[in-house]
Amino acid sequence: MTQLTEARPGAPEEPAPTARPRRGPAVRPAAVGLPALGLVIAVAAWWLVTSGLHLVHPVALPPPQDVARSLAATTDVLLPALGITTWMTLAGFLLSAAVGVLIGMALAASRRVERMFAPLLVAVNAVPKIAFGPLLVVAVGFGQKPILTMVFLLCFFPIVLSTATGLTTTPADLAELGRSLNASWWQSFRKVRFPAALPQIFVGLKVAMPLAAIGAVIGEFYSDRPGLGYQILQYNGVGDTATAWAAIVLVALMSIVLYAVLSLIERLALPWVRATTSAR
Structure with missing residues (x-):
């Protein structure tokens, strides 16, 4: 038999207990497990094509175990080269981001400026960048300059396009x-237009990040900097394709890490985006 208590008149009502929001784990297992599973599947497919079914000659594409052995045997050469390529990628990417955002702001601020220079930007972006390689050596010399120039040529266009698009598509209610x-023009730009454009700008930055790695490697083909691009040419020239592929694998891993860091920066800098958009 249950005992019922009646509320006394004038007695304060006790607030109903509220459920505390559950905090998810800092790192979800799927965030690590699924990429690891994808990597395992890719390596398994690589092994199947090369060693299992022998569909590709090992000179063109060595099996993963040969690449792993070559990577372990040449860490004293490839790891310093990885540091050089990573630094060139980051430096060129930051330069492209700064200049690209400024150019995008100029295009968004004036329709006349956009009509004047947008076709030229499209034309520069359409030219195969590898065609600039020998010309860059003649124009700017050896060293870091041709690498940074190549990274800039590959990266700046998506950043310019995303910045201009974000600044010209401010939500009408804002x-x-x-x-x-x-609000003055500067107040409107600083408080409304630029924050609203940040998601689009980050889209351009995330598109440009892998392109920065490609540009650094292509630039090292025509430079005396002993980065991963330089090592790929050297080992491929002597027929050591396994070590050349080990350098390519390091370029891919570097790109994944840099892209993940940029995505983390986006999540920390734009916390309102996930709260105001539909999540998958």
Whole structure:
């Protein structure tokens, strides 16, 4: 038999207990497990094509075990080269991001400027960048300059396009809010237009990050900097394709890490995006 208690008149009501929000783990297992599973599947397919079914000659594509042995045997050469290529990639990417955002802002600020220079930007982006390699050596010499120039040529266009698109597609309700508050042009840009454009800008940055790695490797083909691109040419020239592929694998791993860091920066810098958009 249950005992029922009646509320006394004038007695304060006790607030109903509220459920505490559950905090998910800092790192979800799927965030690590699924990429690891994808890597395992890719390596298994690589082994199947090369060693299992022998569909590709090992000179063209060595099996993964040969590449792993070559990587372990040449760490004293490839790891310093990885540091050089990583630094060139980051430096060129940051230069492209700074200049690309400024150019995108200029295109978004004036329709006349956009009509004047947008066709030229498209034309420069359409030219195969590897065609600039020998010309860059003649124009800027050896060293870091041709590498940074190649990274910039590959990266700047998606950053410019995403910045201009983000700044010219401000949500109408936010723009109307700025006008209703009599905000100046600078206040509207700083408080409304630029924050609203940040998701689009990060899309361009994430597109440009892998391109920066490609540009650094291509630039090292025509430079005296002993990065991974330089090592790929050297080992491929002497017929050591396993070590050349080991350098290519390091380029791929470097790109994955840099892309993941950029995605983390986006999540930390734009916490409102996930809260205001539909999640998968």
